[in-house]
Amino acid sequence: MRDARIAFGERLVARDLTLEFPAGRTTCLLGRSGVGKTSLLRWLAGLLPDAPRAQPVAYMAQSDLLLPWLSVLDNVLLGYRLRGDRVALAAAEARARILLAEVGLADRLDDRPAQLSGGMRQRAALARTLCEDRPVVLMDEPFAHLDAVTRLELQDLAARLLAGRTAVLVTHDPLEALRVGHQIRVLSGSPFIAGPAIEPVGVVPRDPADPALLGLHARLVAELRGLAP
Numbered sequence: 001m002r003d004a005r006i007a008f009g010e011r012l013v014a015r016d017l018t019l020e021f022p023a024g025r026t027t028c029l030l031g032r033s034g035v036g037k038t039s040l041l042r043w044l045a046g047l048l049p050d051a052p053r054a055q056p057v058a059y060m061a062q063s064d065l066l067l068p069w070l071s072v073l074d075n076v077l078l079g080y081r082l083r084g085d086r087v088a089l090a091a092a093e094a095r096a097r098i099l100l101a102e103v104g105l106a107d108r109l110d111d112r113p114a115q116l117s118g119g120m121r122q123r124a125a126l127a128r129t130l131c132e133d134r135p136v137v138l139m140d141e142p143f144a145h146l147d148a149v150t151r152l153e154l155q156d157l158a159a160r161l162l163a164g165r166t167a168v169l170v171t172h173d174p175l176e177a178l179r180v181g182h183q184i185r186v187l188s189g190s191p192f193i194a195g196p197a198i199e200p201v202g203v204v205p206r207d208p209a210d211p212a213l214l215g216l217h218a219r220l221v222a223e224l225r226g227l228a229p
Helices: 037-044 072-076 078-083 086-102 118-131 148-161 174-180 212-224
Strands: 004-008 011-017 026-031 057-060 136-140 166-171 183-189 192-194
Touching: 004 037, 011 037, 011 192, 026 037, 026 174, 026 212, 037 136, 037 166, 057 118, 072 078, 072 086, 072 118, 078 086, 078 118, 086 118, 086 148, 118 136, 118 148, 148 174, 166 174, 174 212, 183 212
Parallel strands: 026 166, 026 183, 057 136, 136 166
Antiparallel strands: 004 011, 183 192
């Protein structure tokens, strides 16, 4: 995106914004609550009035958005059923079963969302997002409401399943960005500006106990607090 202007209602979120998202890698957009991270993601998805027409993307929201009356498998396949794409549906079902096995839900295909824990629901939502098999994956703080251990597990899983895909993940958690991001951009101010690209070394998902991450973590926190030089 180049020289973009993003507005949400009467509020100007960003102006003259230029960002690059490397193909086949995960870019994390890190910022405090209310800075405009979700508005940027919705702009990238083509969901805001002034946004350009977006290429096909898969979008994972903060909530799992599973329909309570559908089974786990049918929730994952919902997009194909709504589009009436019968030809693609058969291949998608095979892919959905593989993905649900990879996220640990192979034995819960016929369950309804109410029968699942919060972590399981997010696993199903991740499988649904990736089952769409789009060239770009957009993720809006999908693990923010999970407990710490489940959040780490889902970060590990997402990093593995997103390998080779172009992904943009919005988060307010510096550690999450350091664990799964090949590139991190800190958003700050109003209208916000994007800080320079930070590219941590190492293979994702990175170990949260890695001492090499501590210095970067302190830098990210300082940038979020507006204290960075």
